[in-house]
Amino acid sequence: MTTTAHGADASQDEAGDERHGPPHVQLQVQTPRGLWSMTEPEEAPRRPDYPISTKIQVVIDDARTVFKFVENDSKYTLFLGGEMLAPERTLASYHIAPDALLVLSVQGGNA
Amino acid sequence: MSVPVSLSLETVRCELAAATAYAAAAGLELDASELSENTLQFHVVFWNMQRERFTAEFDCRDYSMYPPTIEFVDATRTLRGTPALYPAGFHGMPCVCARYNRKAYTERGGPHGDWRLVDWQLPTGNGVAIDSLAMILSDLHSKISQSAGRLG
Numbered sequence: 001m002t003t004t005a006h007g008a009d010a011s012q013d014e015a016g017d018e019r020h021g022p023p024h025v026q027l028q029v030q031t032p033r034g035l036w037s038m039t040e041p042e043e044a045p046r047r048p049d050y051p052i053s054t055k056i057q058v059v060i061d062d063a064r065t066v067f068k069f070v071e072n073d074s075k076y077t078l079f080l081g082g083e084m085l086a087p088e089r090t091l092a093s094y095h096i097a098p099d100a101l102l103v104l105s106v107q108g109g110n111a
Numbered sequence: 112m113s114v115p116v117s118l119s120l121e122t123v124r125c126e127l128a129a130a131t132a133y134a135a136a137a138g139l140e141l142d143a144s145e146l147s148e149n150t151l152q153f154h155v156v157f158w159n160m161q162r163e164r165f166t167a168e169f170d171c172r173d174y175s176m177y178p179p180t181i182e183f184v185d186a187t188r189t190l191r192g193t194p195a196l197y198p199a200g201f202h203g204m205p206c207v208c209a210r211y212n213r214k215a216y217t218e219r220g221g222p223h224g225d226w227r228l229v230d231w232q233l234p235t236g237n238g239v240a241i242d243s244l245a246m247i248l249s250d251l252h253s254k255i256s257q258s259a260g261r262l263g
Contacts, residue, residue, distance in 0.1 A: 030136035032249035073237035077253055082138055103137045105253035109238025
């Protein structure tokens with residue numbers, strides 16, 4: 001668990017910023033363009049560090065931003081193991097553990 | 112026009128790093144143990160929502176000038192290309208009907224005479240361009256994991 005706010009940059013982390021509110025969880029998200037984690041990619045504008053009340057859709061949107069999946073005519077789905085995560089549910093509802101490895105799958109447009 | 116085998120092999124090996132990372136995280140089984148200049152192939156096992164197993168063969172001759180030829184095979188990799196080996200949801204030919212599959216093009220008997228092989232990395236519609244082996248695995252993983260049953 002961590003106290004880092006969603007969207008916080010590295011300088012805030014290093015400053016030991018302390019916040020209140022729901023517990024946070026740090027994740028890893030594997031995408032076909034690479035891994036998103038607390039350290040990768042180096043130039044990522046945000047880190048996968050969320051209050052457990054965060055909806056899955058937010059994680060999907062943030063992973064898309066980090067890896068520049070800007071196309072809206074595609075299907076983006078988050079998986080945990082073999083389970084497809086519903087975008088409207090929260091991280092807490094899936095009991096997602098710290099450092100859990102999620103997978104963002106990306107479908108192209110239809111032929 | 113064809114691509115030197117050594118160049119295709121180098122390209123595939125390079126791209127397999129990202130594809131392997133994706134496959135491992137997604138619980139797919141990627142087997143590239145036979146990959147060589149003589150056999151420009153690797154295999155990936157996918158599961159549908161009912162946990163039925165599907166093995167896809169990627170023939171990467173002329174990659175990346177041209178897309179791989181993707182075919183579903185049986186567990187022993189001897190029987191190939193029958194509807195029963197395909198997950199539900201794909202073209203009844205049977206075929207993975209996508210720009211990234213060489214089998215989808217008319218030159219291989221596929222339905223798409225309107226696509227050019229050299230354009231295989233272009234996006235379809237306004238979707239994401241499926242332009243690498245990792246992206247191909249992701250597209251197939253997404254489709255198969257959300258499908259139920261077999262094509263035939």
